Amino acid sequence: MTRPIIGRVAPERWRTNGATAPGQRTVGEPGTARIAVDLLGGDQAPAVVVDGALRAAQADPSLHLTLVGPAEAADAVLAALDPPDRQRITTVVTTAGTVRGAAHAVAEGRADALVSAGDTGATVLSAARELGRWPGVRRPALAAVLPTAAGRLVLLDVGSSVDPDEEALLVHARLGSAYASIVFDLKNPRVGLLTIGSEPGKGDRLRRSAPALFASRPLPSGARYVGLVEGGDVVLGTAADVVVTDGFTGNVLLKGLEAGYALTGPPKPGTTLPPRAAVLLGVGGTVVVCHGAATGSDLAAGIAYAADLHRRASVAAIADLLRYSEVSHD
Missing domain, CATH: 3.40.50.10950 (Rossmann fold)
Known part of the structure; x- marks a missing residue:
């Protein structure tokens, strides 16, 4: 059983601050x-x-x-x-x-x-x-926006899929790239895979096997896979615009960072913290x-x-x- 996606509108009627259809301009009503x-x-x-x-x-x-x-x-x-x-x-x-x-x-x-x-x-x-x-x-992803020293970053999954396989992580990379492109108007988003080190081969079986799949499949909006990233890269925001991980790790990281930001403020002074909420993609x-x-x-x-x-x-x-x-x- 199939049906159209709720909220679908013609491209010329998109009310978005993000990417627009060719030749179309955004309307902020x-x-x-x-x-x-x-x-x-x-x-x-x-x-x-x-x-x-x-x-x-x-x-x-x-x-x-x-x-x-x-x-x-x-x-x-x-x-x-x-x-x-x-x-x-x-x-x-x-x-x-x-x-x-x-x-x-x-x-x-x-x-x-x-x-x-x-x-x-x-x-x-x-x-x-x-x-x-x-x-x-098969496994929808919860995507959260985090403040970074460089601006902001999309982290997913943060709690929906705690035990994904490589294909699920790739789907999440596609969802996160599209989200970053549409909502934040990011051109050619950089996609990183979260693990315990940036050197090739770091991490568990999933993190060791997923990079080859990421590198071999195209991502939307000209997004490109930039390799493995660490927890510190999520705070700095200079290595990637979209960071992909499993929902268990993502949820632990998200709650830890939010607690830290509540005590010390965002990594970039003077910026407003995003809502403590995630969109299900x-x-x-x-x-x-x-x-x-x-x-x-x-x-x-x-x-x-x-x-x-x-x-x-x-x-x-x-x-x-x-x-x-x-x-x-x-």
């Missing part, structure tokens, strides 16, 4: 964004999710929220909003399967994107079942996953991130770049 929010996702849910949803709704008058969860949690958001703003809130009352309910709202066209701070595995599974996967993507819609320990501010930033990705048609543009036009529910 805000537009409405309808975000389905999993009210029971997160260590401190639903209170922290209610806080985040309220902050997001108050900050963005063009934002519409579909709150999926217990009635009392949704009512707490409604009660805190002015009457005119309550019209931008829709509720789906349930106490079980909230993340799948939110994904279903996107699949049915009642929402444009999904945000959850719940269990990563449940979120990925719900997104894959409800929205489908892109052809050839390889499924047929816009899905943003926040940390289980997310604060209300983190949830609000994740919702804003999902709204921005939708408004710029980023997921559809990435799919177009990779020549994916449909998703599969097999």
Whole structure:
């Protein structure tokens, strides 16, 4: 069973700050964004999710929220909003399967994107079942943006696929290259494979066998494989623009760096930290996953991130770049 990718628009209608179709110019109109929010996702849910949803709704008058969860949690958001703003809130009352309910709202066209701070595995599974996967993507990847001394870097996977093989890592390299190209307008992104040393042959079996595959297959947007990189290269950002690893290692690295940045600030003084959230690449819609320990501010930033990705048609543009036009529910 296949169907078109949600959010697909004609190239001339892309609202993106990233790559454009030949001869087209970008349009920066805000537009409405309808975000389905999993009210029971997160260590401190639903209170922290209610806080985040309220902050997001108050900050963005063009934002519409579909709150999926217990009635009392949704009512707490409604009660805190002015009457005119309550019209931008829709509720789906349930106490079980909230993340799948939110994904279903996107699949049915009642929402444009999904945000959850719940269990990563449940979120990925719900997104894959409800929205489908892109052809050839057996394991969708969570891509996070990290600040570096040189600017910013895309790290993936950060928690979705903890035990990938070489082919899965290559697919993730393609997804990350397309994401960097479309969202950040990076020309010829440099792709590195994370391991314990930059010399050839460093690392476990997977890290020793994957480089030959990376070097032999083309990557989108003129991206090029630049070899093995270490953890320090992720902080410096001078060796690669996209760093690929398994979800276990990526999640450990991400949480360690975020804790460090919270204490000392970003590697480049004066820069703003990206949202503590990751986009799920390889499924047929816009899905943003926040940390289980997310604060209300983190949830609000994740919702804003999902709204921005939708408004710029980023997921559809990435799919177009990779020549994916449909998703599969097999």
